[in-house]
Each structure stands twice: as structure tokens, then as C-alpha cells.
Amino acid sequence: MERTVKSILIVEDEAIIALEIELALRQLGYRVVGKAANGDKALDLLASTNPDLVLLDIDIKGTLNGVDLARIIRSNYHFPFVFLTALSDRATLNSLRDTLPYGYIVKPFNESDLYTTIEIALDKFKAEHQPSFPSREALNSQLPEPLSEREYEVLRHIDEGYAYREIADRLFVSVNTIKHHQKSLFAKMQLHSRHQVSHYLRNLDSSI
Template sequence: MTATILVVEDEVIIGMDIKNSLKKLGYNVPAVVATGEKAIEKAAIIQPDLILMDIMLKGKMDGVEAAEKIRTELKFPVVFLTAHTDQTTLQRAKETEPFGYIVKPFQEKDLHTTVEIALARCKAESEIRKALEKERELNELKSRFVSMVSHEFRTPMSTILFSADLLGMYINQWSEEKKMTHLQRIQSAIQRMIEMLDDILVIGKAEAGKLDFKPRPLNLEKFCRELVEDIQNADKNQHPLNVNIQDTLTEVKMDDKLLRHIIINLLTNATKYSPGKTPVNFSVFCQDNEITFEIKDSGIGIPVEDQERLFDAFHRATNVGSIPGTGLGLAIVKRSVDLHGGTIIVDSKMGIGTTFTVTIPLSKE
């Protein structure tokens, strides 16, 4: 790709000469400007790969001041053009961390060498920044993972240990009914841990790009009603679940495993973060060759500051309090929707409720 270079030179003839030399060397030079103010304005518009900046510009702002503003505000690399410069100005120029100097007058080969070195350095630094950012994200992800595991696994493990200890001490004294109660608590705790591990495996596959997408014919109405029944049983019918599913949705082509992740997670969240007895509305309909799933609750809502990171793995809203959760559900939902080529929109107000709208095109293969 051809590099774009902005030339800042207040001597018109010299500026045009530099432009012609750069164009001859194969670079794109969209403009030559004469002042520091124009350099900042033009750089913001054309987004150059490199700026050649004369140090001794005329006017209120010299090249050093312009370069400093460009470095701090726009983050573009600058190579200084300089002739006879006093030590004070040269020291100021160094403090702007330029990507090189060209001493006027210069040969075309010197110009080419300096520009290529500056562009190469800029590319290398950009790749280093990306690698450091990726490493920072991975470290943050690891930290959140460790925190989630240590917190969320502690409760079911404590339940298992407590019930097992009691069974060991009182197994010959308790009734069959009381023993069965503690066995069921152990089973529920183990099931909770299995679900958390499954979520971790799913998000791990998604992050590695190994989450399979296998659409197949599906009776969507029947599929959704079965999932609603599962949610109602898990919720112990604490929330009225109003279901409106278009009855013509008998044969569609979707990945049932990914779709299960989408619907189960959204409906579970709707019940989990809503006060008891408040309704949850679930609608499914087809329009313009797209299937829309809408889940609406009257729950606690999602703070505005959390909505930006809503689909990040292990991130949980700041207002969830002691409500258990891993912060993986919505991350899995987003990956599953993306694999279907769909979109997900959230509309949430604190203390009023949240609506998730998932739209999936039927033509996606």
C-alpha cells in the first residue's frame, strides 16, 4: 500500500520540490501546507502515514510546537526538515520524539532512506503497541477468570462439602426424606459447576475461533416452547412468562446448539435479574426474511457505563450485588448471534427493565 505523506514547508519552491521528489519515489502526497496550524488541521483530515515538518516555520506556531500537538493529539509520526538550527530549538525538537531528521539541502536518496526508516519504525511500534494491548487484555481476562472461578465455584463446593459432612454424621439417624434433600443439594451444586465449566469451554472455543456453526432444519416454534418450559421449571414459576411465537415458524434453518445458548441465556437473565412475580415477555416473529427474538423484563436494568462492555467475557454489571453469575452468558450470546450473521440490540433503563432484540437472517448458511 502506498504511504501518504503530508509536507509542511513555508518555502513554496522547496515544498513543491519535496512533493515532486516524494511522488517520484512512489509516495502519495495530497498536500503541501505552510503553517503549523494548517498542518494540524490537514493532518486530522487526510490521516497521513508520515509528516515531513520544517522546524523553522513562519507565523505564531513553529514546526516544533505543531509537531508536539500532532504527537499528543493525533499520534502521527513526524520527520523534521532542518537547516541551521540553534541548540535550544534542536533540544525542543528532540522532546517531541521525532521519527528522524533531514538536513536541508538534501539528496533524493537521503530523503528516501529517512522516509523508509521512519515508516518502518512506525509500523514496528504500532505492532508492538497492538501486542502489548493484546497482552494486557489477556492478563485482564486471566485475572477476571481466576476471580470468577474462585468466587463462583466456592458456593457450590461449600454446599457439597457441608451436605456431605452432615450425611456422614447423621446418615443412620435421619429420615430418608431428609437424606434425599441433602443429596439433591449436592446434585444441584454439581450441576451448577458443570454448567459453569461448559460456559468456560464454549467461550474458550469462541475466542479461539473454533466454535462450530452447523445450521440444520428446525421447527422453531416447538424448539422455543420447549426451552421456555425448561426455563419455567428452573425458575420454579416465580415469574410469569408471556410467550408470543408466530405459529408459522415450523421450518427454519439455524444452528440449534447456538440458538439454545442465545435463548436460554437471555431468558435466564431476564428471570434472574427481575423481582419475583414480575413478568417476562418472549416474542418470536419473522419479517423481511429475518427471525426476531425479543426478550423483555421489568428487572433491575443495566447501568449505562456497563452497557459498553456488556458482551465482554467475565464482565458483570456493577449493580448485580450478590446475584450469582459468571459474566459469560452474554459473551456467549454475542458470539452465537455473530456466527448466525445476526445482530443484538439492548435497550435498558435502571429500575425499569431491559429488552434484548436478536435478529437473525434466514438466508445465512
């Protein structure tokens, strides 16, 4: 099971920069659902594309700038945004804080910074809006046979949608070891698939 490809909307009024961002995002494995060069076009795309994240230039031309759009996103939509800016001085960044962005990318950018900032923003947004994951003690209180600490770690990564290789890399073990832990925790939870795991965790007794 591979992670779902994340969709991104680009709001940038400089065509060359917008194209560079689009190419970089595609190279990094993201799906670009649209590009907007002004606020009005951005509003249309926000409503029609429902992206996982918006890359938002603060200085777009028109009646609405990036800060205006950020406030609209905060008030009316359920996805994070990251500011694109050519300015990285403290005064500029401080002036943007009240919009509560999930990150900043300073132009010119490189792919590594782009990827890191986007992934941190997506993870932060997910952590803020998903139900809290049950503790191992609380989860084990519902099971006939308790999960080990490592099985619990694997379970958390499974619930977050990571593939075998990604979990193995994060926990510094082999893919076969992850498969073994998954088989064991599935048996203890009396489940047979990742989908069943997700459903089980979402429907745990609220008392825990």
C-alpha cells in the first residue's frame, strides 16, 4: 500500500516561477491540480479543486493578495497553505504570522526545501485535525493479547498510510521484519487488512 499522492494548488503570478514550481512538484511526486496568477482565479480553483495544500505567493497582483487569500482559506476551507516569498527578513515574516501559515518557502527555492516544507506542513495539519491516536496501554486494554512496543509503532505507521519500505526506513529494520510485526498485530487485533485496522481505530470505545 503506497501513500496517497497529495494534490497541490499553486498561486503565483510570475509564470516562469509558477512553471518551475510545477515541474519541481511533479518531480517530487505531487499532483498539481491548478495554477492561479491572481486572486480571482485562485478563489475559483480553491472551490473547484479542494487541494491537500496551497502554495501561496504573498505578493500576487490584483484586488486580493496572498495574505487576503490566506485569511479566506483559514475561514472557509479545510486545507493548509504555505507562503511563497522573496523576502525572508524578520519584519516580513512577523507580519504574516497572524494568518497562521503552515510554513514559508523563500524564493529562489530548491527541491529539498520545497519537499521538506510541504511534508512538514501536511504532517502538522494532519496532526491538528485527526483524532488522537490511542496510547498503547489504552489499546491493549481492549485486546485479549497485548501489542508489543514495536508492534504498536508499526501500527501507528500503518494507520498513517506508510508502505512497508517507508516504515522499515523509519524504524531502521528490514521490510520482512515489518511484515512479521504486521502479521502479528493483525492476529492479536483479529483483523485481516489495513482497511480493517483503520476502521477499528476510528471506532474504538470512546471511553479509552
